[in-house]
Amino acid sequence: MVSTRFLVVSLTSLALAFAQTDNCPEIPVTGVTMGEPVPMKPEDIPKGCSDYEILVARGTSEPNYEAGGGKFGIVVGDPVVSNTTLKLPGARGYPVQYPASANIISGSLQGKTDVVKRLITQAAACPRQTFALVGYSQGASVMHSAAKEIPLVLYGRIKAIVMFGDPALRLGEVLSRFPVGLNGKVLEVCAAGDPVCDPNGTCTFYHLTYIRPSYINTAVDFIVKGFTGK
Template sequence: MKFSTFLGSLLLLLANPTKLVNAECSDVHVVFARGSGELPGLGTAGQPLVKGIASNLGGMSVSSYAVKFLAAYDQTSAGPGATDMTNHVVSVAQECPNTVFVLGGYSQGASVTDIAIGIKTALGSGNVIPESLAPRIKAIVTFGNPLKLFGKTISSASSTYGPKAIEF
């Protein structure tokens, strides 16, 4: 899927901006997990994703969060990363009741995202985002998801998030 098509789809999903309760709450909050071996932060795929979303959403405010996890080369830190992603989404959702989310990750970070949205993987386990928050998660964007090594995609593995998944 081309990035421009992705942004068009995302614009449609986010077309209903709402009034914010907290002045620090953004319209859209991107939560992204970097790939194995990348330095802490949004990583090589997350930074351009956030920038692309922000530049294509007109007057909507966009914030981001880099998932805190080891991102070890042996890919054993996906579970703890999923727990951090989940805890962060739950916290922001409580503080900012009108904020919507875009979740994503690159490589092991995609596995972090899989686990956080309830997809079982061979790369560990962690806390799962409550089903009640699913309507506020407008898109799942992954790059190089190891789930594909097992013949699966988010679209095939999750009836809740599959229709919202954009997988590169």
């Protein structure tokens, strides 16, 4: 497998180089084998309390930006968390503990269970902590599943939900909604042409372009506003 540093350079350079047009650029050679599970590292789980916590469910086989100290996924989670913490020093990230592998049914169940457990546990231990949920691709599906089981009493503690490349969007507006009480806090980020979320999309390349600053900055601003009300 190529180094993570080369991977992030490849993704960033190509994502910035191509505008979203009718052309379909080739997917960069990243060395990542799609479907392979991502190792979960207990040492990456933050302890204690914080003012704000961002739960991130990564995309399928999405590695970390290890060269930059990433823990949440090189395309979406790492840039979202790092940029949010720069704007909001009291924020931190939590990597959802699931393999993000080709075993989608069992993996999604594991991810959903972990999200709900984390929210319940942290909310009880940290009365002032509030939360944001971020999901990318398969991770977005994990968040949809988790949202159905989050206790109603915790809805007020969840301040923002951001989905990148959400497969549920292909099912239509009604089926892609979150439960009442959460749906008004959702930002859906779908690149035009991305076949995972765009019903008219046909180019897989665009599913890797969420690392673009235009997408990341929009998500970060949404999360910060959700947390602070500003």
